[in-house]
Amino acid sequence: SQQGEEDPQALSIQEGENATMNCSYKTSINNLQWYRQNSGRGLVHLILIRSNEREKHSGRLRVTLDTSKKSSSLLITASRAADTASYFCATDRSGNTPLVFGKGTRLSVIA
Amino acid sequence: NAGVTQTPKFQVLKTGQSMTLQCAQDMNHNSMYWYRQDPGMGLRLIYYSASEGTTDKGEVPNGYNVSRLNKREFSLRLESAAPSQTSVYFCASRGNWTDTQYFGPGTRLTVL
Numbered sequence: 001s002q003q004g005e006e007d008p009q010a011l012s013i014q015e016g017e018n019a020t021m022n023c024s025y026k027t028s029i030n031n032l033q034w035y036r037q038n039s040g041r042g043l044v045h046l047i048l049i050r051s052n053e054r055e056k057h058s059g060r061l062r063v064t065l066d067t068s069k070k071s072s073s074l075l076i077t078a079s080r081a082a083d084t085a086s087y088f089c090a091t092d093r094s095g096n097t098p099l100v101f102g103k104g105t106r107l108s109v110i111a
Numbered sequence: 112n113a114g115v116t117q118t119p120k121f122q123v124l125k126t127g128q129s130m131t132l133q134c135a136q137d138m139n140h141n142s143m144y145w146y147r148q149d150p151g152m153g154l155r156l157i158y159y160s161a162s163e164g165t166t167d168k169g170e171v172p173n174g175y176n177v178s179r180l181n182k183r184e185f186s187l188r189l190e191s192a193a194p195s196q197t198s199v200y201f202c203a204s205r206g207n208w209t210d211t212q213y214f215g216p217g218t219r220l221t222v223l
């Protein structure tokens with residue numbers, strides 16, 4: 001069964017606004033990762049946050065992790081039309097087990 | 112360096128036909144994975160191979176078989192295709208020293 005659940009399922013914003021997506025999971029994790037999928041393409045890794053980290057930045061991306069609430073959020077600042085895609089969180093329980101993906105958030109950025 | 116490649120890109124089968132989806136990676140990764148993606152369902156793991164010579168079932172293995180032919184190649188076989196197997200199939204790999212997965216472009220399969 002899927003470990004992560006993203007919220008919202010779909011999000012539509014204007015270019016220049018910030019987009020926030022949330023992910024909740026059920027069991028303890030080694031790390032949590034966010035992936036992006038453009039329509040009809042494979043997933044691309046965006047950012048990884050380890051269980052002992054609370055916040056991480058990469059360019060316009062900011063990820064937070066709250067292990068006590070078993071939740072994470074992905075913030076995309078100053079969004080662009082090119083950010084339109086589906087975003088998935090994936091949890092890694094240990095280095096030897098496969099990632100478990102959520103159902104994703106579909107982000108539409110309107111120019 | 113092509114990363115993860117998959118063939119074919121598209122395939123249409125009739126119920127009961129068989130086929131093999133091919134996946135190869137050129138990153139010397141130990142672990143390889145097969146997922147299926149259905150609308151609104153995210154990615155579900157079918158089978159994975161933690162190293163050459165080993166394979167394990169994932170969340171939805173029924174109706175599928177896999178072969179880890181060598182370190183580079185991991186194939187997925189549908190012995191008798193069913194309409195419920197209509198989906199987009201993704202192969203992925205992960206190295207020993209990285210926690211991230213690298214995905215292929217996908218195979219869009221329709222079973223009539």
